[in-house]
Amino acid sequence: MNFNRVAPCFERLEKIVFRNQMQLCRTVYLTELSHVEKVALIGEGDGRFLLEFLKQTNCPQVHYIDSSQVMLDLAQARINKQFPEARPRVRFYKCDLSKENMPEDHYNLVVTNFFLDVFNEPTLSQSITRIADSCCNDGIWLYADFQVAGSRLQQLRATFWLKTMYLFFKVVSNIQAPALIDPAPLLEAHGFRVIQQTEFAHGLMRAEFRRRT
Numbered sequence: 069m070n071f072n073r074v075a076p077c078f079e080r081l082e083k084i085v086f087r088n089q090m091q092l093c094r095t096v097y098l099t100e101l102s103h104v105e106k107v108a109l110i111g112e113g114d115g116r117f118l119l120e121f122l123k124q125t126n127c128p129q130v131h132y133i134d135s136s137q138v139m140l141d142l143a144q145a146r147i148n149k150q151f152p153e154a155r156p157r158v159r160f161y162k163c164d165l166s167k168e169n170m171p172e173d174h175y176n177l178v179v180t181n182f183f184l185d186v187f188n189e190p191t192l193s194q195s196i197t198r199i200a201d202s203c204c205n206d207g208i209w210l211y212a213d214f215q216v217a218g219s220r221l222q223q224l225r226a227t228f229w230l231k232t233m234y235l236f237f238k239v240v241s242n243i244q245a246p247a248l249i250d251p252a253p254l255l256e257a258h259g260f261r262v263i264q265q266t267e268f269a270h271g272l273m274r275a276e277f278r279r280r281t
C-alpha cells in the first residue's frame with residue numbers, strides 16, 4: 069500500500085468528486101478542541117486538516133503521522149508556506165502503523181480522517197489497538213469516513229461510490245482493504261463512545277466525536 073503516487077492530486081480529485089464535503093466532515097468538531105494538549109493526526113495525508121487544527125487551536129504538541137513520504141512533504145510544505153509560525157508546535161513522523169507502534173503515548177486526542185478505511189480486518193483491529201493504547205484514559209477520538217447507511221437509495225449510492233473508489237485506490241495505491249469495514253464495534257470495544265455524530269454528502273460520510281469512558 070503506497071499513497072505516494074496519488075498524493076499530489078489527492079486534493080484536486082477530492083474537490084472534483086465531493087466538492088468541500090470531505091473537508092467539512094474532517095473539521096466539523098474543531099471548535100470543541102481548544103483545550104487539547106497533545107494530539108496525534110494519523111494518516112493525515114497532505115495536511116489540510118493539520119493546517120485548520122493549528123489555526124483553530126493552541127495545542128502545543130501536534131504529531132503528524134503518515135506512512136507516505138510524499139504526503140508528509142506536502143503537509144510540511146503547506147505549514148511552512150501558510151502558517152510558518154505554527155511550525156514549532158508540529159512534529160512530523162513517517163510511520164507505518166500496520167507495522168510500527170505510535171511514536172509516543174498519552175495523547176488527549178487522536179484523529180483518523182478517511183484513514184481506517186484503507187485496512188483489511190486484521191490490520192484494522194491491530195491499528196486501532198495501537199492507537200487506543202497510545203491514548204489517555206479520557207482521550208477523544210475524532211473519526212471521519214465514508215459509510216453505507218440510511219435509506220435503500222442512499223445505501224445503493226454509497227455502495228456505487230465505494231466500489232468505484234476501492235477499485236481506483238487498488239490500482240493507484242494498492243490499497244489493502246477490499247471493501248469498507250465499519251470500525252465502530254472496535255472503537256466501542258476500546259471504550260470510545262459516540263458523544264456527537266454528523267453526516268455529510270447526504271449520508272455518504274460521517275464525522276464522530278468519541279470519548280473514552
Ligand SMILES: C[S@@+](CC[C@H](N)C(=O)[O-])C[C@H]1O[C@@H](n2cnc3c(N)ncnc32)[C@H](O)[C@@H]1O
Binds near residue numbers: 163
Ligand atoms: C485515504 S488517505 C486520507 C488522508 C487524509 N487523512 C484525508 O483525510 O484526506 C489515507 C492516508 O493514510 C496514509 N496511510 C495509509 N496506510 C498507512 C499506514 N499503514 N500507516 C500510516 N499511514 C498510512 C496514506 O499515506 C494516506 O495519507
